Amino acid sequence: QVQLQESGPGLVKPSETLSLTCTVSGGSINNYYWTWIRQSPGKGLEWIGYIYYSGTTTYNPSLKSRVTISIDTSKNQFSLKLTSVTAADTAVYYCARGSYYGRGDYWGQGTLVTVSS
Amino acid sequence: SYVLTQPPSVSVAPGQTARITCEGNNIGSKSAHWYRQKPGQAPVLVVYDDSDRPAGIPERFSGSNSGNRATLTISRVEAGDEADYHCQVWDSSPDHVVFGGGTKLTVL
Numbered sequence: 741q742v743q744l745q746e747s748g749p750g751l752v753k754p755s756e757t758l759s760l761t762c763t764v765s766g767g768s769i770n771n772y773y774w775t776w777i778r779q780s781p782g783k784g785l786e787w788i789g790y791i792y793y794s795g796t797t798t799y800n801p802s803l804k805s806r807v808t809i810s811i812d813t814s815k816n817q818f819s820l821k822l823t824s825v826t827a828a829d830t831a832v833y834y835c836a837r838g839s840y841y842g843r844g845d846y847w848g849q850g851t852l853v854t855v856s857s
Numbered sequence: 858s859y860v861l862t863q864p865p866s867v868s869v870a871p872g873q874t875a876r877i878t879c880e881g882n883n884i885g886s887k888s889a890h891w892y893r894q895k896p897g898q899a900p901v902l903v904v905y906d907d908s909d910r911p912a913g914i915p916e917r918f919s920g921s922n923s924g925n926r927a928t929l930t931i932s933r934v935e936a937g938d939e940a941d942y943h944c945q946v947w948d949s950s951p952d953h954v955v956f957g958g959g960t961k962l963t964v965l
Binding site: 753775784785786789798799800801802818834837841843844845847848849 | 957958
């Protein structure tokens with residue numbers, strides 16, 4: 741059974757960079773699209789972007805200028821960096837395994853990141 | 858940009874059928890996926906590619922997609938089905954995933 745676990749700081753200051761890592765266990769990181777999705781408190785889901793195991797990325801156009809997703813296949817991990825954060829970036833961040841068309845079949849439990857000074 | 862519209866809430870009595878809609882321009886030309894999310898938990902895929910079910914999802918969950926509307930149908934609704942349901946498609950102008958706003962299903 742594939743499992744994903746997010747890790748990283750739960751508190752980030754405004755204007756700084758949010759950094760999260762997702763560790764994949766129970767399966768290979770190869771041949772899938774590894775995705776970041778977030779959910780602001782009381783709101784719907786927002787797709788941030790994904791990375792193919794080969795390193796090809798696709799981002800949400802609304803976040804593209806601030807987002808970088810990277811992958812380390814040797815560690816079975818992929819990561820998210822979101823720059824210049826504001827309070828609007830406060831959310832539960834999920835990592836997930838997906839398909840080319842974005843279907844997410846395995847999800848991490850999510851991690852709350854709060855942007856505050 | 859592509860927009861998916863879901864009703865904020867749907868209510869149904871136990872044993873009845875719940876239908877949750879997801880409207881978008883010509884959504885029938887895209888593959889729709891549906892997720893169930895219980896409070897404090899991550900979303901779980903319940904229907905993919907319009908009408909397929911992942912392993913472990915009961916047959917009570919079904920989907921359809923045509924024209925400007927995709928629909929998730931839950932038959933013989935149980936108290937445990939109470940959750941938020943989110944629809945999702947892939948938009949190619951430019952390439953990215955779009956989610957609906959989510960629908961809260963209340964079992965009366």
